[in-house]
Structure formats: C-alpha cells, structure tokens
Amino acid sequence: MRKYDDDNDQKTNKERWLLTYSDMITLLMIFFILLYTISSVNSTKFLQVATSLNKTFEGTNYVIGQYSGNSIINSIQSNNNENNIEIKLNEFIKQNNLQNMVTYKIDERGLVISLNDALLFDTGSADIKPEQKTTLMRIGNMLKTMPNYIRVEGYTDDVPINNDKFHSNWELSVIRATNVVKILVDDVNMDPKKISVVGYGEYRPIVPNDNDKNRQLNRRVDIVIMNTDYNKWEPNK
Template sequence: MSRRRRRRKDAPPHQQERWLITYADLLTLLLIFFVIMYGVSTIDAEKYEAVSSSLQTTFQSGTNILDGGPKIVGDNGQQLPGTKGNAQGGATDDEQQGQDEPTARELQFREQERQLASFLQTIQSYVADNGLADQIFVADKPQGISITLSDRFLFDVGRADLKEGATGILDRLAALFGTVDATISIEGHTDNQPITGGRYADNWELSGDRALSVLRYFIDARGLDPTQFQYAGYADTRPVGDNSTPQGRQQNRRVEITVLRQLQSDEAAAAQ
C-alpha cells in the first residue's frame, strides 16, 4: 500500500494535469457553438419582410413566377433583373391579357378536337345502327380517329376494285370529311401470303392500289378536295394479327382511314 502511494506522489506534474487540456477543449467548442448560434439567429429584418410579403402575395393571387405572377423585389422595392412584370411585381395589363387569351393556333386545335369528337360519335353510331361492328373498327388513337375496314367489306380476293356494297360506308365518311379541318390518311395492308399470278406482282402493289381505289372514290365519285388526302401501301410490314393463323391473316388484310390530329396548314409547311 505504501509503495502505491509513493508512486502517485512521484508522478510527473504534466500527467496529473492532463484533464485540464480536455476541459479547455470543451470550453472552446462550446464558445464556438454559441457564436455560431448567435450568428444564425441574427436576421435582416428588412430583407425578411420583403421576401415574406412577396411570397404571401404570390400564394394569395394563385399564380407563380413561371406563369408571370408577382415577382420578388429587392431591398428598396425594385424589380429584380431578368424578371417580367411591373415595378410592384405583377404582370402588366397587356401581358396579363395576352396570357389569358389563346392564340389563333390554339383555337384551331380546340376546334379540330371538337370536330373529331363529333366525327367519332357519328361513325360509332353508324356502325352500331347498321350492324357492321365485325367489319368496321373505329378507335380514337393519339394520331387521330382511325376507321379500319376489312378487305372482305371492300374488295374481292386479290383485287383492288371496290365492291358495290362498300360505297355505303364510304359515302357516309365522305359526307363527314367535309366537316373536319384535318388531313385524311388512307393506308392499304395485306397479309404475308405471296401473290401468285393475277394483276399484281406482290403485296406492295396490291396494298397500294387498294388504298388508291378508296382515295379515288372520295375524290372522283364524291368530289372531295384532293389536298385533304394522302395514301400509302404497306404490304405485310405492319401486321395487327398473327399471320400464322387464318384469323390473324384476315385481320391484316385491311384499309385504315385515319383523320389525323394535325392541322392542314402545319402539314403544308412541313412539306415545303
């Protein structure tokens, strides 16, 4: 016991006071902490009031900066550079009126959508009333209103001359095309069975000629404007059914007529 006490008395002074270093470090850290807290808690009252007032006005008005609503202002109430609107942060009367009024192009598209909706409803009613649901398929697709006609309804096997019974639906479509300001696309499609003999060398010629026959009926027999139409033949490159089955091949032999969601003026400009 005496030896242990003697060793503690004889310990070097610097070892006995090492706790003071840790204590001093702790005090320094506390001092830094309180200085930072004090700095954070100091707020520029004027800037805070300006920002708070601007945000409150924005939320109350129901608009935002991207929509041309009130803008944040500087310390002295001036409008920040690069923002629109008047000195009070809002849009001018002329700008606000321009934002509320649709452009002529927007009005054209709205009118076209109204016409397409009426067109779709009329065709669907015609198909249902005449029991043609198994031969005529109508769908509202992103590119436009699509009317798919089975080749059994339009043509004899291996031919592109219109059947006499096909003119009823074509006449109905022709009457409706005059009510729509849009381009009409006519596409011919076949299955993948090769053509042997006859007038056509392959399915490309047959599909193209079938689409052309429908187009010529609208233009020659019904007197529609040729600039409203376009046509193409795709042979068997765009199947909708399985060509390994009779049912699938029958689905692929078709003519698709699409009233496009595209203004005729836009298509004319793109073609130039």
C-alpha cells in the same frame, strides 16, 4: 477615461441618422428605377402578347417574342370533332350491322377507321365492290367537314400475290388505298390537298399472320384522321 468613452458614444449616437438616411436614399433609388422600367415597356412585345392572347381564344396559333405554337383551343376543337365523328360512326355501324367489318379507335395519330378488306374487295382485287361504294361515301360525308389531314393506309396479310395486275402485296395495298381515295375525292368532293395514300403491304400487321382469322384482320384499309399536331409535318402547306 470614462468621460472619453462617453464622448465617443454620444458621437456615435448622433451619426446613426446617417445610416437611416442612406437606407432611405437606396430605397428611393430602387423605387424610381422600378417606375422607369414600368414606363419603358417594349410596346411591340406588349402588342404581341395582347394579340396572341386574342388569337388563342379565337383558336389560331400564338406568337410571343421568339416562341410560337398551336392554340390550346385548336386541340380542344379537334377532340370535339373526333368525339362527334365517333358518335356518328357508332350509329352508322350499328344501323348497318357492320360490327365485324368497320371498327375505329383513337391513338396518338388521331382517329383510325379500319375497313376490313372483305367489305370492299374480292380476294386479290383492288376494285371496290359496287354495292359498297355507298358505304364509303357515307363515311366520307361524315369526315368531309373536318379540317384535319387524312391519310388512307392499305394493308395485306403475308400470303404472297403474283398475278397479272399485282406483283407484290405492296402494290395491292397501295392501289386499294388509292381506289378508296378516288371515291372520297371524286364522289364525296373531299379536298385532295388534305388526303394522302400509304401502302404498307404485309409489313405492319396488327396481329400475327398465323391463322385465317388473324390474316383477315390484317387485310384492311385504314382511314386516319390525323391529329392537328401532325399538321406541321405536312409539306407544302
């Protein structure tokens, strides 16, 4: 009985090489499949990747397969432009003692320059004061070289208006913003395709209209240098 077991053990030991051989064959098959896969790279997709990386570093958009988007470099350049404008604006405001008339901030839309209505307009009027035309032109020249879209927004307080020229605060806010744009386009030669006008009237106050000081803050024209992320929403590009 023992001899029979020994014979089986010897037979098993002699056949173990088959396991090793099969493992080796399997590994070789996987190896050659990998080689074949590498040698069959889709040249079109590879070219897209290479081109997209190049464009990204040049500051344009990227396209990889079915995906696309804005270049990271564009955003960095946009932020640098905003920082440069901030420095120039700050110097301009200080040099001309306009701290109470011109302010700026950066929000999710971009750089927002707020011009108090008392700087530009008489009460109830949309005509820009002749002596402040130069102020607007100097601000416009700072913005002229920026590639961003620009939106000029008009705001009023909640005091009703109803005269021969304007029947509502909406009309007053729109015409004021439009007159600012006319100077930016006609006198500063800014690209009209990149500028839009919005009038919010009394309906977007930044503070409650509960006293004269707050109402004065709400009466303003904002020049918004739009973040490049908003470019995709602009029509007829």
